[in-house]
Amino acid sequence: MKILVTGGAGYIGSHTCVELLNKGYEIIVLDNLDNSCEKSLDVVKKLTGKDFKFYKVDLLDYEATNKVFEENKIDSVIHFAGLKAVGESVSIPIRYYHNNITGTLNLLDIMQKHDVYNIVFSSSATVYGTPKTVPITEDFPLSTTNPYGSTKLMIENILKDVYMSNNKWSITLLRYFNPIGANKSGEMGEDPKGIPNNLLPYISQVAVGKLEYLHVFGNDYDTKDGTGVRDYIHVVDLALGHIKSIEKKTDKPGVHIYNLGTGNGYSVLEMVAAFEKASGKEVPYKIEARRPGDIAECYANPEKAKNELDWVATRGIDEMCEDSWRWQSTHPNGFNS
Ligand code: NAD
Ligand code: UFG
DSSP states (O other), rough: OOOETTTTSSSHHHHHHHHHHTTOOOOEEEEOOTOOHHHHHHHHHOOOOOOOOEOOOOOOOOOHHHHHHHHOOOOEEEEOOOOHHHHHHHHHHHHHHIIIIHHHHHHHHHHHHTTOOOOEEEEEEEOOSSSHHHHSSSSSOBBBSSSHHHHHHHHHHHHHHHHHHHHOOEEEEEEEOEEEEOOTTSOOOOOOOSSSSHHHHHHHHHHSSSSOEEEESOOOSSSSSSSEEEEEEEEEHHHHHHHHHHHTTTTOOEEEEEEOOOOOEEHHHHHHHHHHHHHHHOOOEEEEETTOOOSSSEEEEEEEHHHHHHHOOOOOHHHHHHHHHHOOOOOOOGGOO
């Protein structure tokens, strides 16, 4: 089976490419390298010993994207490509809506034109807005609090309409919780541009000495220690969730929706402690005001994915931190180290 991976040079995409190649799938990667670099794909080739075509193409370029489908017989698409920084989406919403929505519309139109009806889409737990309770199941009400989240929810709705219009489509919406960790080799991991927005990359850069201390955004939430609680999931477990989706849902018409999380919630301070243990480094922090838009607690009920995809996350918090640290400590400047 030949799979087109959009956004395949990015953090989750590159880890998924490794697992797809290891399982014997043929892949083609499309990425405009807006938030990534081609070195990640060189590492994918090195780690798997397999080659594949890479198209430096922007999904906003209809003709160039169409050409990828003309030149290759594609069976299925895993659609990671998109802009993902919550804060940035508030500052430049038009760019976020244009890139994520128009890019996806181009892709869907081209897929249909070439009779390709299998797609796995990277959605996010952000579509649950401020959940009333935890753990979160897939049937919880949906809402968003920022333009990035709105693009995810809009794309989910577009995909549901596309299925209604043509029941040949097999659409899988994977709602990721908080991906962290890295490939075991230490040669591939998250490589954020500039100062990281997310907790784990920030903690790793404090531990490696690039940043002075962690800003803990609030310790007055109604949680175990007052700091925010999230469902951190190893990026390799997440990648394997995509493989299971391809195995179980390809050519199975419908809209299939799954949470990909562990079902466990860890606080910011628990993550600091876990990272200190894994790295042997101190992670100094200061308690500060809450970050606007943050919620207290967010973790998944992952039962549906277990029952229907035969998928469970098996890597625990210590392994996530150890793998992040192996990558960060050997690549303090990411792929440019
Ligand atoms: P990433 O930025 O590392 O990867 C996304 C890739 O898409 C990048 O390589 C980027 O260059 C590419 N891209 C963006 N716009 C494009 C376009 N118009 N044409 C072609 N390529 C384009 O991000 P990631 O963390 O790997 O996330 C992958 C997907 O998962 C994204 O859709 C993201 O919104 C979603 N997601 C991520 C998280 C997270 O915390 N990392 C959580 C939930 C959902
Ligand atoms: N946090 C800090 N200091 C930091 C960064 C984060 O204290 O420097 C705290 C936050 O307040 C929150 C927790 O750490 O309590 C996790 O924050 P992240 O920014 O790492 O992750 P979020 O849960 O806010 O959001 C992430 C992605 C979203 C995605 C969501 C669910 O950024 O795009 O996970 O998948 F939608």
